[in-house]
Amino acid sequence: MNIPRRPLGVSGLDIPVLGLGTGEGGMGLSDRKAVRLYRYALDCGITFIDTSPGYGTAHRQIARAIRGRREDVVLATKAPTADGEACTRTFEKSLRELRTDYVDIAYIHSLGEQDVDQALRDNGALAALIDMKRRGLARFIGFTAHNQAARAARVVRECDAIDVVMIAINYIESHIYGFERKLVPVAKERGVGVIAMKLYGGAPEMVYKKPVPSALEAREGGDHETAFRYGLSLPGISSVVIGCYRSEEIDANLAYLRRFRPLTADEAADLLVSGRRVAPRWGERYGPAE
Numbered sequence: 435m436n437i438p439r440r441p442l443g444v445s446g447l448d449i450p451v452l453g454l455g456t457g458e459g460g461m462g463l464s465d466r467k468a469v470r471l472y473r474y475a476l477d478c479g480i481t482f483i484d485t486s487p488g489y490g491t492a493h494r495q496i497a498r499a500i501r502g503r504r505e506d507v508v509l510a511t512k513a514p515t516a517d518g519e520a521c522t523r524t525f526e527k528s529l530r531e532l533r534t535d536y537v538d539i540a541y542i543h544s545l546g547e548q549d550v551d552q553a554l555r556d557n558g559a560l561a562a563l564i565d566m567k568r569r570g571l572a573r574f575i576g577f578t579a580h581n582q583a584a585r586a587a588r589v590v591r592e593c594d595a596i597d598v599v600m601i602a603i604n605y606i607e608s609h610i611y612g613f614e615r616k617l618v619p620v621a622k623e624r625g626v627g628v629i630a631m632k633l634y635g636g637a638p639e640m641v642y643k644k645p646v647p648s649a650l651e652a653r654e655g656g657d658h659e660t661a662f663r664y665g666l667s668l669p670g671i672s673s674v675v676i677g678c679y680r681s682e683e684i685d686a687n688l689a690y691l692r693r694f695r696p697l698t699a700d701e702a703a704d705l706l707v708s709g710r711r712v713a714p715r716w717g718e719r720y721g722p723a724e
Contacts (some may be wrong), residue, residue, distance in 0.1 A: 442627030453482035455677030512543035535551025546582035580720035
């Protein structure tokens with residue numbers, strides 16, 4: 435399938451609107467099965483791959499899957515630290531594991547769990563990412579955030595070097611974390627690309643060591659297609675990243691993309707009303723909202 439692409443803010447990079455998350459494969463599949471899954475995704479045109487050193491053996495799996503195809507892939511990975519030296523060490527190790535000279539996107543991982551003041555200092559992780567970009571080890575830099583949307587917005591306002599953010603977005607947790615209201619407009623104003631994750635809520639207990647249904651499916655009976663439409667319909671969203679355990683899940687998401695039409699205003703309003711009813715049952719699954 436020819437996956438549509440959208441601009442990543444004002445970075446100059448166009449990325450596929452559908453990306454593959456690799457936490458499920460790295461933590462829940464054998465290397466053989468994961469490599470086969472990633473190659474299947476690439477063959478289907480999903481050439482945006484998101485990973486992290488915390489995703490079990492995902493780096494090693496990806497290195498095998500993209501061998502001979504690196505230039506066709508938009509590759510993102512992360513460092514879960516606010517400290518500059520630790521950030522540099524993490525990425526240097528990740529590059530070795532991924533068997534690549536650079537990543538397309540380098541993130542600070544899960545900003546809500548980090549010391550933002552430290553990240554913004556001259557010896558902090560953002561300075562380390564800027565240096566990586568200068569040295570050609572990363573094309574674009576930013577952070578991921580699951581919670582603390584106001585904290586994330588602060589970083590976008592105070593660091594002009596941010597190219598991209600990846601944030602938890604779905605129509606239920608919009609009422610808990612509110613990235614759509616608190617961060618997306620700030621990112622759009624500053625030309626920062628926005629990538630959505632957790633469209634289906636991730637794993638119910640945030641554990642990926644074996645194939646499990648999404649939180650949306652397990653808790654609410656799951657209408658993944660409507661959740662998919664919600665994510666890609668939001669103004670300012672460049673791409674949605676969805677983790678999969680099986681090729682059938684990839685096929686399902688590709689079908690949603692083929693049929694995609696933006697939510698109408700009435701559909702979006704009805705969906706948010708439904709999400710508001712459910713949100714108290716989900717609670718602050720990724721950590722405190724504020």
